[in-house]
Amino acid sequence: MSDQFEASETSAAPEGDSEDYALSRKAVAAILYAVEIEDQAALTELMEPLHPADIADLLEQISEFDRTRLIRLYDREFDGEILSELDESIREEVIAILTPQVLSDAVREMDSDDVVDLIEDLEGEQQETILEALGDADRVAVEQALTYPEYSAGRLMQREVVMAPEHWNVGQAIDHLRATSEEDLPDQFYHIVMVDPRLHPVGNITLGKLMRSKRETLLKDILEETFEIIPATRDEGDVAYAFNQYHLISAPVVDEEGRLIGVITIDDAMAVLDEEHEEDILRLAGVGEGSLSDRVSETTKQRLPWLAVNLLTAIAASMVISQFEAAIAQIVALAVLMPIVASMGGNAGTQSLTVAVRAIATRDLTGSNVWRVIRRECLVGLINGLIFALVMGLVGLVWFGSSALGYVIAAAMVINMVVAGLAGTGIPIVLERIGIDPALASGAFVTTVTDVVGFFAFLGLAAVVLL
Template structure:
């Protein structure tokens, strides 16, 4: 299918009216569709000069977004026009699926040059996505020091501090003065990390004993010993889970932290820019898990998406069948009062919505360590009270509406009582189910919704039909 192409003359007119950088991004920092069309048109025409001009107007992170919007053929067209330094930053920003495609298309030599521009943690993240044969070729083309750093990072488990850290750190012995440290850093400027926030003060065994923020170092007199101005620090074990690391950074408001191996020796550092990515990733996983899906990305395959969602739908089918068994048990009563069949889905639906509200709050509180055994009783009690109040208000509102439609006070009473019961149970289940799953070592974000939905459906149907059978028949 052919695509409509932008008019090249219109491109020139646009360039005269405003700068390309202003045209590329909207006020929300998202790429403008018009700019993307200009890139697609230049790629279709094979206009190398125009492509280089357009790409040079973008930050590497914006180029990564642009690549995500392009078709595979257009992505291949723009690759040769990216210099290794820009390619390095772009690779670290790309979605997993697209990065695999780009890595296959780029030669090992170009990849090696690009990886040389990255910190060891970002470089290891890219190398991990390479096929085994290409990984060996790229590593062989790297300088020995870079290769050793990447191989060391890959030796640690996924989603651990060791994989997240960068090995480049700035350290100084505790007997140095401020002047000695500054003079040394200036002499060895080429070997310093591109970005760092703290100087780690180490003992003779290279174990961190404190940290001197750069702002403190620059304010101090040259003759002041580092040991005199250093601050306490939070050490991160190399095998700590990245979610635990993010929690420590958030709790203690850290900008950077040293990573130590089991013996306490300094092996790297983690900086706040790495943690921002972890927090974003973990939050996205929790949100998706609440819906029982995984992130297949913008370019995920249909079968991958089906495989991630179908098992939970099948489990939901089983729990729904159990809930429906309640309806079957009251089949005779429903046949006598057909109105019950009209109203009972409302009871289950309101309970499900109330449970979802409580469940979302509980899962988020567990993830941020705001909910534990210490305050579980207080939290559940509060949710129970909220459920009762909400149920009472909904019972009155819906009861009035049912009376106006059906004119039956007994039906209103049955419906209102069922609403109060189900909202109460929904609040209890929404709070207790995630807590119980957490206690059992299961991820509450993944499986809570299915069980809570079953509880509210079962309770809603049983309460409404049971009370109606007692009052109406």
């Protein structure tokens, strides 16, 4: 028995380069087999080498039925970190499966900022259960963090901070650190924050420099060069941007009076950066949110509004076409060729809009260069438009034997691709200015423009020139 599982366990190790960190199929199969035969010892042994983040991934990847059985069998081994790594879509479900005892043990192990992240999206009842499981100090900390707006620095920060007054020297700081009890210190910390008498942060000292300096060196003489202070109400996306832009490792968080109330560390900022990117990608594709562990009904609901918008867009384009029914009835080739013009415009528009949306997100598209960028995109559209106009003109000529048709499709192509560059850049910029997330809404607008302009230019020119 145990031999069989050990053999499977080694297969959980990396197998090939591309699969390096993915859970191996064999490991998952062995775990599910242990669940099937209800062998708790084997399950525990198989799960032992897995990091909580990997266990969370495993739970997300298996079916709801297997998930329930696995969690029940795993029972007391279930650890708080697994909860914080779980995708939101199945958190409620998993919490509902855990016995009250396992849940409260798991929650009590967690850092207060992880508890905040865990409960902010839960229903009232589950929130209560978890808050009650916490010790008094932690509960107060969590409740206080929840008073900050969602997605703000205040919710992201940890409250335990190591600070030192401006007049201290290295020796005093080290002695203070050694005298502080374990539970008043953050789990992981990289800097000591120097504060003035009003608790305003004035600088960071890295632990490395602290250790290597003489005891009598003043702290103010070994401050780090780069130092960013983050207001508690700042949006977490802006926080992640600052960490990435200025290579911060940790940064002090302050309240409205500028007093130090917490610290954000780079690992949390990295997680936010990752989430924001994920959101941008999904929004650009018209998938609001969504993960693989969502239920079918939820996924259907999430995607429906985007498809509905697209339907309106498509109907608008069809109305343009219907204006030219007479022309199409006479020259059916128009119906055959018209999707090409619209499709090329849509593609070129998507290219421009994606670059623009990214540039806005990374603060690379600003008031200083907006006109230069728009001009550039139109120029790129013009050049590519001319190239493909030539190609399509020849295709039209060869396929349908009409040079006039060739000229018409060539002209429509150029027009639509310049418009695509203009709309693809202009629309995200305008949306951003009026406070709408350009990643969310640009796509629908841009394709509407390129479809309508594409069909109108091609069919309109054809009606004028060919009839």
